Amino acid sequence: xxxxxxxxxxxxxxxxxxxxxxxxxxxxxxxxxxxxxxxxxxxxxxxxxxxxxxxxxxxxxxxxxxxxxxxxxxxxxxxxxxxxxxxxxxxxxxxxxxxxxxxxxxxxxxxxxxxxxxxxxxxxxxxxxxxxxxxxxxxxxxxxxxxxxxxxxxxxxxxxxxxxxxxxxxxxxxxxxxxxxxxxxxxxxxxxxxxxxxxxxxxxxxxxxxxxxxxxxxxxxxxxxxxxxxxxxxxxxxxxxxxxx
Ligand SMILES: [Zn+2]
Ligand SMILES: [Zn+2]
Numbered sequence: 001x002x003x004x005x006x007x008x009x010x011x012x013x014x015x016x017x018x019x020x021x022x023x024x025x026x027x028x029x030x031x032x033x034x035x036x037x038x039x040x041x042x043x044x045x046x047x048x049x050x051x052x053x054x055x056x057x058x059x060x061x062x063x064x065x066x067x068x069x070x071x072x073x074x075x076x077x078x079x080x081x082x083x084x085x086x087x088x089x090x091x092x093x094x095x096x097x098x099x100x101x102x103x104x105x106x107x108x109x110x111x112x113x114x115x116x117x118x119x120x121x122x123x124x125x126x127x128x129x130x131x132x133x134x135x136x137x138x139x140x141x142x143x144x145x146x147x148x149x150x151x152x153x154x155x156x157x158x159x160x161x162x163x164x165x166x167x168x169x170x171x172x173x174x175x176x177x178x179x180x181x182x183x184x185x186x187x188x189x190x191x192x193x194x195x196x197x198x199x200x201x202x203x204x205x206x207x208x209x210x211x212x213x214x215x216x217x218x219x220x221x222x223x224x225x226x227x228x229x230x231x232x233x234x235x236x237x238x239x240x241x242x243x244x245x
Pocket of ligand 1: 192
């Protein structure tokens with residue numbers, strides 16, 4: 001079953017890969033918030049990997065200079081040189097469409113409140129021309145970081161050399177969820193481009209195995225996973241129905 005058939009916001013939930021991401025009760029809002037946090041985490045990771053100088057902290061709070069209230073900051077990057085400290089604020093914006101002037105102003109005000117010397121917005125779907133002009137005027141940088149890029153960064157083994165043929169890659173691009181007795185069940189998998197061996201990864205129990213063509217195995221929650229010529233399939237516990245993923 002593909003997610004489009006379930007009528008969820010496809011772009012937002014298309015690739016919720018993380019194994020720690022378990023959603024038991026589905027609602028559009030919850031899925032949206034989860035995704036948001038994942039994106040923020042990915043942006044933090046991106047800057048951690050890029051960082052060459054300075055000190056970088058992710059997902060912290062900094063007291064508002066005026067009110068003293070804690071303000072949430074996605075990434076805080078501090079560079080110290082010749083006795084001067086420069087604070088850079090990085091704000092992650094996962095959006096379905098382009099960010100606009102209002103978003104720029106919101107981040108500028110946060111940057112001012114926490115005493116940042118520079119601010120950067122990292123966003124998933126681009127920005128409008130007025131937003132770009134506003135940002136340029138304030139010496140703010142805007143960077144594009146797509147959902148796919150974000151996921152490749154936070155998901156372990158997104159690209160994995162096939163352990164069976166050792167000749168090509170298994171890309172974990174089979175993903176989705178369905179509802180079963182009020183619970184949401186998440187799965188993740190991929191097949192080798194060459195020998196068609198598959199990785200099956202149950203997001204509920206964390207079980208992850210490589211299945212050759214014709215191989216069938218049970219995960220810890222007793223769902224049956226198999227791989228045949230037609231593809232990777234799942235037989236939900238207690239069900240006789242083979243579901244091709
Ligand atoms: Zn292979
Ligand atoms: Zn399982």
